[in-house]
Amino acid sequence: MRDEDLIWKPGKPEKVFSVPIVDVYRVESRSPDGKQTGTYYRIKPKDGVIVVPVVKNEEGVFFLMVRQWRHGSEILTTEFPSGIIEPGEDPAAAAARELREETGYSAGKLELHRVIYQNPAIQYNTCHLFTAENPVPAGGLQPDSDEYLARVLVPAERLMAEIGTGEFAHALTAAALFFHLQAEGRIR
């Protein structure tokens, strides 16, 4: 099937809902064959960054992670440092800033692996996925006034065994780990 048999023709989006974390748009879209028009909703959260910080020391290899309350799912999670790209901010600068604020570590060299869509079926936010090799301690945490964070060094073997379960069940943490491991040549 050719692409032109799959591509819809969206009309002008109309904003129907807006709060600080998300806007929702309604759009009338015409089917590829022109035979029907449908009403669709597009969820627009903000674009984000995730950084996989790898700490190697005499005790082994660790991932530097953040344990925190997540208001969306009302659970405690342990995740890679992450956050929103501020308006006009460079994604790599956002990654370095979030790492510094949430863990107190300075990024050193950041490598961008991928820019992924969080869920293109219903949303149109992206996430930039970085690795920070050997970040260095640079002072205390600088959380936002309503952030209560714990910095955690998670042994690499533990995360590999538990990713996708319990406190590590965040899809984007799993995706970030995947592309980090792929870049390291650890996936056959």
Next chain:
Amino acid sequence: MRDEDLIWKPGKPEKVFSVPIVDVYRVESRSPDGKQTGTYYRIKPKDGVIVVPVVKNEEGVFFLMVRQWRHGSEILTTEFPSGIIEPGEDPAAAAARELREETGYSAGKLELHRVIYQNPAIQYNTCHLFTAENPVPAGGLQPDSDEYLARVLVPAERLMAEIGTGEFAHALTAAALFFHLQAEGRIR
């Protein structure tokens, strides 16, 4: 830091927006130390399933995927078969149903790998991730009336090289592939 120093105390959620694909709730939540209260929004899309169908034949190993227009991001993607769990539906039944509808293949044995949160920071929907080994052709596609789908057999080597880029830039497709590969013992 102890868990009780991280856990917020959410109040009663109030629904502030609702369209077919998503509800949004507002909740007042009290900080772990009791010193502040904040207003938070929780986005509730529907829970979903993704199934990684692996087809092995004399020409090699392929992933059975679906190319389609995604109204959220207004892009064409190539993804693993996926969809929403209907009210009261068993997740494995939903996976088998979506695979059948979107590809015309019958699932055979389904293996559940993980149940992940799509983005616990702002959302509270989950996704069940399955593998279907050696699904078998069972007739034509059965798309919804507004679905225009192309079934694609993607060579395994191609998906491994291109996952997270171009038409394969869906975070949940990457997460599903990751847990499939992990179950196969292909991640060191």
